[in-house]
Amino acid sequence: MNPLTQSIISGTMSGAVYALLAVGLVLAFHTSRVVNLAHGESFAVGGLTAAALSEAGQPFYVYVPAAIGASILFLLAIERLLLRPRRAWPTGSLILVTLAAAFLTRGVLQLIMGVDPLSFPRLFTGAPFRLAGGVLPQQGLALIAIGVLAAVSVTLFLLFTPLGHRLRAVAENPDAAELLGVNVDRARALAFGIAGALGGLSAVLLVPLVSVDYQAGLGMTLRGFIAAALAGMAPSLAVLAGFGLGLSEALVTNYGGALLQDPIVFLALIGIAVWQSRNIAFGGTGRA
Amino acid sequence: MSTRSLVIATGICAALTGLAVTGWIPGLTPGTVCASALRALTLIGLNLIFGVVGMLAFGQAAFVALPAYIAGMLGHAGVPLAAALLLAPIVVVLLARGVAEIFIRLPGVYLAVGTLGFGMVVEGLARAFPAWTGGASGLVFEQGRSIGTGAWCAIALAALFLGAGSYAWYVRGAVWRRLRAIRHDELAASVLGIDVQREKIKVFTIGSAYSAVGGLLLFYYVGVIIPEDAGVVRSLEQIGTLLLGGAGFVAGPIIGSFLVDWLFVISGYAARYELVIYGAVFLLIVIYAPQGVCGLLVGPWQRLFGAGKAGVDTTGPVSRPPAAAKVSGDAGPCLSVHNVFQSFGGVQALTAVSFDVRSGEVFSLVGPNGAGKTTLFNIVSGVQRPTSGRVLLDGRDVTALPVHLRAAAIGRSFQTPRLVPELTVLSNVMLRVDQLFAELTEPERQVVALEQLDIFDLGSLAPHRVAEISLGQRKLLDIARAAVGNPSLVLLDEPAVGLTSAELEHLSRMIRKLSARGCAVVIVEHNIEFVSAIAERGIVLDSGKEIARGRVREIMAQESVRAAYFGALS
Numbered sequence: 001m002n003p004l005t006q007s008i009i010s011g012t013m014s015g016a017v018y019a020l021l022a023v024g025l026v027l028a029f030h031t032s033r034v035v036n037l038a039h040g041e042s043f044a045v046g047g048l049t050a051a052a053l054s055e056a057g058q059p060f061y062v063y064v065p066a067a068i069g070a071s072i073l074f075l076l077a078i079e080r081l082l083l084r085p086r087r088a089w090p091t092g093s094l095i096l097v098t099l100a101a102a103f104l105t106r107g108v109l110q111l112i113m114g115v116d117p118l119s120f121p122r123l124f125t126g127a128p129f130r131l132a133g134g135v136l137p138q139q140g141l142a143l144i145a146i147g148v149l150a151a152v153s154v155t156l157f158l159l160f161t162p163l164g165h166r167l168r169a170v171a172e173n174p175d176a177a178e179l180l181g182v183n184v185d186r187a188r189a190l191a192f193g194i195a196g197a198l199g200g201l202s203a204v205l206l207v208p209l210v211s212v213d214y215q216a217g218l219g220m221t222l223r224g225f226i227a228a229a230l231a232g233m234a235p236s237l238a239v240l241a242g243f244g245l246g247l248s249e250a251l252v253t254n255y256g257g258a259l260l261q262d263p264i265v266f267l268a269l270i271g272i273a274v275w276q277s278r279n280i281a282f283g284g285t286g287r288a
Numbered sequence: 289m290s291t292r293s294l295v296i297a298t299g300i301c302a303a304l305t306g307l308a309v310t311g312w313i314p315g316l317t318p319g320t321v322c323a324s325a326l327r328a329l330t331l332i333g334l335n336l337i338f339g340v341v342g343m344l345a346f347g348q349a350a351f352v353a354l355p356a357y358i359a360g361m362l363g364h365a366g367v368p369l370a371a372a373l374l375l376a377p378i379v380v381v382l383l384a385r386g387v388a389e390i391f392i393r394l395p396g397v398y399l400a401v402g403t404l405g406f407g408m409v410v411e412g413l414a415r416a417f418p419a420w421t422g423g424a425s426g427l428v429f430e431q432g433r434s435i436g437t438g439a440w441c442a443i444a445l446a447a448l449f450l451g452a453g454s455y456a457w458y459v460r461g462a463v464w465r466r467l468r469a470i471r472h473d474e475l476a477a478s479v480l481g482i483d484v485q486r487e488k489i490k491v492f493t494i495g496s497a498y499s500a501v502g503g504l505l506l507f508y509y510v511g512v513i514i515p516e517d518a519g520v521v522r523s524l525e526q527i528g529t530l531l532l533g534g535a536g537f538v539a540g541p542i543i544g545s546f547l548v549d550w551l552f553v554i555s556g557y558a559a560r561y562e563l564v565i566y567g568a569v570f571l572l573i574v575i576y577a578p579q580g581v582c583g584l585l586v587g588p589w590q591r592l593f594g595a596g597k598a599g600v601d602t603t604g605p606v607s608r609p610p611a612a613a614k615v616s617g618d619a620g621p622c623l624s625v626h627n628v629f630q631s632f633g634g635v636q637a638l639t640a641v642s643f644d645v646r647s648g649e650v651f652s653l654v655g656p657n658g659a660g661k662t663t664l665f666n667i668v669s670g671v672q673r674p675t676s677g678r679v680l681l682d683g684r685d686v687t688a689l690p691v692h693l694r695a696a697a698i699g700r701s702f703q704t705p706r707l708v709p710e711l712t713v714l715s716n717v718m719l720r721v722d723q724l725f726a727e728l729t730e731p732e733r734q735v736v737a738l739e740q741l742d743i744f745d746l747g748s749l750a751p752h753r754v755a756e757i758s759l760g761q762r763k764l765l766d767i768a769r770a771a772v773g774n775p776s777l778v779l780l781d782e783p784a785v786g787l788t789s790a791e792l793e794h795l796s797r798m799i800r801k802l803s804a805r806g807c808a809v810v811i812v813e814h815n816i817e818f819v820s821a822i823a824e825r826g827i828v829l830d831s832g833k834e835i836a837r838g839r840v841r842e843i844m845a846q847e848s849v850r851a852a853y854f855g856a857l858s
Contacts, residue, residue, distance in 0.1 A: 035397040037404075086575075092342055092396050093574070096527075099346060099400075100574050103524050104567030111564055218404065218520060225401045262412040266405040270390055273402060277393045 002133025007254035008247065009134045013209070015246025016147030017043075020202040021224030022231065022238040023151045024195030027158065028075070029233060030171035031191040034094045038078055038102040040220030042199030045105065046071035047212035048113050050204055054120035063120065064204050071200025072193050074105070079192035084185060087174075102217060109214035117211035123204075143205040150201055151239045154194060158235045167191055168235075226265060229272050297452035300542055301445050315553040318441045324549040325444040326509060329451045330502030331530050331541030333495035338527065339535030340459060341491050342471040343392070344400035347407030348526055351496045352503030353518035354410060355380045359504060360427040360513065361420050369431055377500040384496030388489045404520055411519035424515065432508040440509050447505055448542070451498060456538045458494070461730050462722040467491065469708050469719050476706035479669055480769075481695030481723030521563065528570035534582025543581050620683050622647040622776050622808035623668065628677030630663055630832070637663045638674070638832040645808045647776065650799060652819045652826030652840050653812045656852060659829040661812045662703075665779050668810070670694045682776050696724055699770030699807075700779040705762040707769075709755040716754055717741060717769050724773040737772070744768040744798050760791040767798055777808045784815040796822055816844055828852070 025039050050067035054060075082097050089097075124138040158164040169177040170187045178184050199220075203212065227245045231237035245268065252264045304325065307316050330352045337345045359376035363369060391402040414421045421427055435443075459467065469477040470484055478484045507513045516522060525548075533544020573580060621644035630638040638660045645651040653661045666672040668679055670691035679687045681697055699720075707716045717737040725733055741747045746768055749757055757765070763783060770778055783795055799822055802809050813819045819826070820840050827837040830852040836843040843849055 035400075037400070082571075082575075092344060093578070095344060095397060095400055096574050097571070099524070100528075100567060100571035103521075103563065104571050107561075107563030107565070107567040111560070219408070222401060222405055222408065225397075229398070229401075262405075263409050266409045269402060269405050273390050273394055273398055276398075277390075 003254055005132045005134030007250040009131075009136050009140065011247035011250025012243065013140045013143050013206070013246070014250060015243035016144045016151075017202045017206050017220075017242075018223050018227045018246050019151040019239045019242025020147050020198040021220055022227035022242045023154050023235065024198040025221075025224045025228045026231065026233055026235050026238045027154065027167070027191045028079075028195045029228070030158075030235065031167055031188045032079070032083060033091055033171070034083060034098065035225065036075075036078065036192075036195075037095060037098040037221055038105060038217070039075070039098075039195065039199065039224055040222070041102050041105040041109075041217035042071040042075050042196050043203045043220045044109055044212060044214065044217040045074045046200035046203035047207040047216065048109055048118060048214070050207065051118035051120045051212065052113065055118070060121075060123055064123070067204050068197055068200035071203065072196035075192040075196035075199065076189060079189055084188070102221070106214055106217060113214055115214065117213040119207055119211040122208040137209065139205070139208055143209070146205060147202065148239070150198060151242070154198065155235050155239055163190075222269075223265060226269050226272065229269070229276065232276070296539055297449060297456060300452070300539060301449045304448075304546070305441075305445055313550075315550055318437050320549060320553055321546075322437065322441045322444040322509060323506070324546045325441075325448040325542075326502055326506040327529075327549065328502075328542040328545035329444075329448050330499050330506060331526060331533075331545055332451050332455050333498030333500075333502070334526050334530050335495075335535060335537075335541050336455065336459065336498065337492055337495035339530060339537075339540060340464075340471065341467050341488065343488060343492065344396050345403050345492070345495075346400050346527070347403035347405070347410075347520065347523050348496075348499055349520075349522035350403075350407040350410040350518045351380055351384055351499040352506070352526075353414075353513060353522075354383070355500040355504045356429070356507035356513045357414060357421060357427060357518070360429055360507075363429075363431075364420075373504060377497065377504060380500040381493060381497045384500075385489065385493045388492035392488045392492065393485055404523075407518060407520045407523050411515045414515035414518055421515070426512040426514040428512050429508050430511075432511050444505065444509070447502070451502065452538060452542065455498070459538075462718070462733075465708075465711060465715050465719050465722065468711060472708045472710075473706045475671060476702070477719075478691045479671070479695060479700050480720045481692050482719075483690075483692045521566075524570065525566050528566050528573070530580075531573045531578070532569060532580050534580035534585075535578075537580075537582035537586075540580060540582050547581065621645060621680075622649075622682060623810065624678075624680040624683075625664070625668065626678040626680065628664070628667060628674045628679070630660070630667065630672070630674050636832055638667075641677070641827075641829070641832070641834060643827050643834075643837070645777070645810055647806050647808050648803050649825070650803050650809045650811060650823040652823035653810060653829065654816075654819065654826055654840075654844070654849075655829035658831070660832040661829060662781060663832075664829075665700065665781055665810075665812065668777075669698050669700045669779060692723075695720075696773060697776045698779065699772065699775040699777070701763070701766040701770045701781060701783060703782045703785065705759075705766035707754045707762055707766060710753065712751055712753050713741070713746070713757065713765055714738065714750040716765065717772060720769050720772040740768055740772050743801065744771070745794065760787045763787060764791065764794060764798065767795070771798075771802055771807065774805055775807060777810065778802055780809065780811045780813075782813055783811065784813055784818045792818065820844060 021040065021043065025036065028034070028036050028039065046067040049070040050063045053063035053066055078098065078101055082101055083094060086094060086097065122137070122139040124142045126138050128135050128137040129141065158167060166177070166182045167187050167190065169180070170182055170184050174184050223245065227242040228238055230245060231241035248268065249261060249265060253261050304321055307313055307321060309318070333351070334345065334348045337343050337348070355376040358379055359372040362372035362375060387402065387406055391399040415423060466482055466487065469480065470482065470487055474484045529544040529548045530541055532547060533542065534540035577583060623645040625641060625643050628638055628641045641664065653664065655661055663672065667674045670686070670689060674687065678685055681694070686694055714734065714737055717740055718733055721733045721737045725736055728736065738747060738750060741750055744764065746765060749761060749765065754762060763786065767780060767783060784792055787795060799809055811819065811823060823840050825838065826840045826843065828835050828843055828849050835852055836846055836849050
């Protein structure tokens with residue numbers, strides 16, 4: 001087995017997940033101006049729903065849609081119940097609200113699902129592909145293919161369709177968008193719904209290869225945010241940034257050991273922060 | 289505020305001592321009082337960073353746990369206890385400063401995610417190297433056990449008293465005003481002359497020092513530290529506890545810490561439900577009672593003991609501050625904007641804009657919305673650096689000078705007044721006085737601020753909170769504040785919008801006074817009648833380009849100007 005090839009393969013797989021998370025995070029950020037710190041919980045909610053239903057003997061055509069549906073409902077609830085009634089609040093307070101929601105979700109998941117990591121059977125079984133000394137399970141290939149397809153189509157939707165333009169108009173100036181006849185609430189709900197679908201999808205595809213537990217959410221938020229920040233919160237670059245983060249994380253883990261994964265991701269964040277600081281408004285008062 | 293806060297801190301500590309000794313309240317033993325007091329001490333840091341300034345520090349538990357880990361590991365490596373106890377907080381404070389330097393320049397969410405990530409890293413490292421950190425079973429501190437609970441109680445309460453007292457002493461007067469201004473509006477604060485980044489880095493560093501010292505004492509008392517103590521869940525618990533007590537209040541950390549600890553003791557510690565309870569309480573408080581228990585107590589407290597001293601003591605001789613020296617009008621233009629270009633991405637916001645304004649002159653910038661007027665104000669006041677071109681102020685090139693360093697020479701009012709609503713009118717004016725007359729004492733600065741209000745006929749508003757006065761009054765106040773210290777240049781962004789006719793009169797008087805004092809006034813205004821009456825010269829911008837210049841009355845009559853202007857308005 002060639003460790004380099006293998007780490008590139010696993011990096012591409014996690015890159016697909018980070019791309020999905022980053023696109024969802026950027027989408028929600030652009031319509032609501034809030035970086036949703038409960039975003040990664042949609043991954044945990046979806047993954048644990050699928051695992052619970054699978055354990056209860058349900059077939060994949062039940063637990064896959066149910067999991068994605070649960071993730072969508074989760075982020076819709078965050079938008080509808082927590083953010084929408086507080087549109088006039090300062091961004092900082094709303095970020096705090098989403099953090100509180102993330103922890104409450106984590107607590108509820110712990111109560112319902114316990115603390116043990118759970119998983120469910122792969123959707124795509126069969127002999128793994130072998131290429132250049134690396135192994136790629138069929139589920140992994142599906143993860144990469146479907147992940148790229150979903151993330152890219154959401155990006156294209158945002159960049160090139162009239163509805164996508166309207167979503168971005170909401171982000172730039174909600175009041176003006178409202179005057180132009182865009183329903184801001186519906187646009188935000190749509191954005192959070194799509195973000196939830198992407199989060200659920202990433203859980204359904206990734207969890208069978210690894211596992212998921214009640215505390216998976218914040219780590220996913222962290223990585224999704226890093227990818228999004230790497231892309232400068234631009235939808236067009238989020239997919240690339242996700243894969244970039246996944247690959248570099250896997251390569252460093254390969255050479256430096258798995259224990260260094262969190263510190264390395266954090267170093268990446270520091271690097272991005274230093275790099276972004278150069279672009280910040282002179283006078284140094286960036287807006288959240 | 290200082291003495292009152294000290295009285296509060298003393299009272300609380302005395303009450304806690306009584307409770308610990310007598311044991312009247314079930315669950316409050318000397319042992320729990322000691323732990324809660326030390327936990328409260330660690331929360332003072334978070335209160336400063338998050339409660340007062342509103343920085344999103346979501347990994348503060350790491351700064352509480354790290355000094356204990358470092359001191360413990362140094363101890364195991366054979367370093368003498370005293371040296372380890374001294375070294376550990378210093379290392380942690382330096383680390384906190386590093387984290388602050390990296391993330392604070394960026395929008396708040398970077399600090400949020402950066403500190404969350406920092407917490408994850410510290411927790412992960414503590415787990416990853418069990419040979420040094422004791423891994424999941426924790427690092428044990430033997431030394432703490434040798435001191436009795438009574439002595440620990442004395443240490444804890446003394447430390448809490450010193451912590452709360454020094455906090456109250458630091459966060460008062462000008463510092464309090466400045467920090468609340470930063471919390472409320474960083475841009476407005478920097479235009480007032482506050483170095484926002486430096487202040488935030490300072491607050492994060494000082495706050496982390498409280499966290500570090502408190503954490504060191506706490507874990508030496510508890511006797512063991514585990515990786516979770518550094519992690520994100522503990523950080524959440526800290527924020528939840530502080531919010532429950534009352535973020536931004538001196539007593540907030542203390543009330544929160546004792547309340548939470550006591551509730552867990554009497555309800556029987558339920559680890560399984562801990563996360564749910566914290567999450568739910570955190571969410572409910574953030575949404576429904578952002579001021580916490582202290583916020584709920586403040587109303588009744590003020591009814592009982594009076595609403596504090598809103599009035600101002602102006603008795604006694606106070607030396608007048610020297611008036612800022614004015615450069616004479618003959619020395620050349622006061623403001624000179626030279627061939628300024630500004631592009632945002634692909635959009636050209638300003639193209640080859642040049643104009644001069646003399647001292648004592650009222651100069652008008654006219655143009656439809658989106659013409660680039662506010663961008664030009666941002667460039668002149670230093671909020672933004674132009675893509676190319678130069679800005680000269682009193683003959684000096686200030687193009688590269690950061691916004692807070694221009695504040696003494698430039699006063700700026702905003703389209704929507706950017707005042708701090710929770711502070712009084714006087715305190716809002718003092719925000720600028722504090723920056724320009726730092727060498728004066730607090731009472732002297734009060735006199736300067738009051739005189740400023742009197743000059744512009746706003747003296748009667750001084751004791752009112754900004755939240756209580758009308759929009760028109762706020763706009764006039766914003767301008768009066770911008771004129772503190774007789775700056776060479778005053779920038780007024782749509783000052784007439786939303787004013788009643790009486791207030792418009794008032795505004796005209798203010799602008800004439802500014803001009804008579806030798807200030808160059810640049811005014812952006814759509815009310816053509818008003819502008820024509822008050823300004824002599826001006827330029828007209830359309831889509832970032834100059835389309836006319838000259839006497840205001842004449843240029844407003846030009847056909848091209850009317851087309852650009854009224855075409856865009858209609």
